[in-house]
Amino acid sequence: MAGRPPPSSDELASNTPADPDPADPTAVVDFVVASAKAYSGGSPYFDETATRALVARDVARTRDIASTLVNHYAMTFDGASRDFASIKAPTLVVHGDHDPVSRSHTDRRCATRFPARRC
Secondary structure: OOOOOOOOHHHHHHHOOOOOOOOOHHHHHHHHHHHHHHHOOOOOOOOHHHHHHHHHHHHHHOOOHHHHHHHHHHOOOOHHHHOHHHOOOOOOOOOOOOOOOOOHHHHHHHHOOOOOOOO
16 A cells, blocks of 8 residues: 555544444454554555464453444544643644545644644
8 A cells, every 4th residue: 555545534433343243242243353454554564463462361351342343433523522722731642644534744733733742
């Protein structure tokens, strides 16, 4: 995918599997791994075996996998939640060259919104 722009929301949606049955740990692991792979944007650094092992451990230790699967999607990102100027703690903005969701110029612009930044 080198040289290609990040996938659109439609591309991500078409490459992300259907929601799994939370009662089926294998289906949950498959779902999370496939989702991570879709969001890796075709990165040559995505390690499916290592990701699967990590996800399997997480699923095994999670008390309520159903809530874990939906909590990230319950967050809203309205204007108030993006008030970076109110953040006083040192903050690190991390971005990778193969990030399919956020382009590097967006991350640089985001980083400049923190008052105590060192870019």
